[in-house]
Amino acid sequence: xxxxxEYDERRxxxxxxxxxxxxxxNPSECCFSGMEQVGDVEEDGSWLFIxxxxxxxGYTVRHFLMMSPKAMGTIRADLLRSMQVKHGQx
Ligand SMILES: [Zn+2]
Numbered sequence: 001x002x003x004x005x006e007y008d009e010r011r012x013x014x015x016x017x018x019x020x021x022x023x024x025x026n027p028s029e030c031c032f033s034g035m036e037q038v039g040d041v042e043e044d045g046s047w048l049f050i051x052x053x054x055x056x057x058g059y060t061v062r063h064f065l066m067m068s069p070k071a072m073g074t075i076r077a078d079l080l081r082s083m084q085v086k087h088g089q090x
Contacts, residue, residue: 005051005060013058021051023060030056046071 004018007025014022017039031054038051038060048068053060067075 003062005062013038015053017051021060023053023055024056027054027061028057030054031059035061041065041076043068046075 005021005023005064005078009021011022011024012087013024013030014020034055034057035052036055038053041048041050044062046064047064048069049062049064050062
């Protein structure tokens with residue numbers, strides 16, 4: 001999943017989710033209270049994230065929520081395997 005956010009201070013901000021979001025390169029004071037979710041939860045590799053965009057200035061970030069269930073399943077399987085290996089050595 002490509003990052004659809006383009007940081008460009010010379011262009012007007014744009015919310016054309018899910019194709020493109022043009023954001024100012026830096027957050028402002030308004031961003032602390034003005035951020036709202038854009039679109040649905042998406043997956044990037046092992047992580048679930050949402051886009052959050054400031055209502056006032058258009059500043060947008062990818063906000064990571066948690067590991068995807070698939071990635072957590074893989075980690076759990078690896079842990080179980082390593083525990084079994086240790087148990088076998090004792
Ligand atoms: Zn803002």
